[in-house]
Amino acid sequence: ADFASFHLLLSSVLAKFGAQPVHSAEELILLASRFPNNINLYTAKKDEEIIAGCLVFDFGCVVHTQYLASSPEGRTLGALDYLLATLIQQVYQEKKYFSFGISTEQSGTFLNEGLIAQKEGFGGRGIVHDFYEWDLSND
Numbered sequence: 059a060d061f062a063s064f065h066l067l068l069s070s071v072l073a074k075f076g077a078q079p080v081h082s083a084e085e086l087i088l089l090a091s092r093f094p095n096n097i098n099l100y101t102a103k104k105d106e107e108i109i110a111g112c113l114v115f116d117f118g119c120v121v122h123t124q125y126l127a128s129s130p131e132g133r134t135l136g137a138l139d140y141l142l143a144t145l146i147q148q149v150y151q152e153k154k155y156f157s158f159g160i161s162t163e164q165s166g167t168f169l170n171e172g173l174i175a176q177k178e179g180f181g182g183r184g185i186v187h188d189f190y191e192w193d194l195s196n197d
Contacts, residue, residue, distance in 0.1 A: 059099055061086045064111040068127040079125060086113065100145060102137040110137035112145065119154040121145075126158075142180050158182045165189075 065083035072078055090097040102110040109132030113125040128138040146156050161174035174184055
């Protein structure tokens with residue numbers, strides 16, 4: 059449960075895309091302490107260094123990957139692939155759904171093709187979530 063090291067890896071990966079994690083390392087630690095049966099960090103290490111990681115939110119019949127990250131060495135070794143295969147086929151095999159989360163930007167109006175391709179590479183598929191706006195005024 060080395061959230062600080064995982065957060066450093068995650069932050070470095072997201073920085074390449076001009077993004078940053080929604081949660082700080084401290085927030086992840088706090089959330090995991092408050093929901094120990096629902097929030098789990100899984101990592102792949104080489105020589106005690108995290109080379110890939112996956113933060114999972116377990117909602118019962120659905121497991122959701124909140125954050126995925128892999129170092130350059132982790133990508134070369136296929137560490138995240140191995141980690142996700144282990145989670146899907148062994149750790150969470152009894153779950154009905156394994157969610158990789160959204161693959162869109164700009165409030166769902168833009169499909170990030172690289173992101174969905176990565177998720178489809180793990181066997182995922184896209185599902186459309188419709189957005190509706192209702193005018194509830196009496197005018």
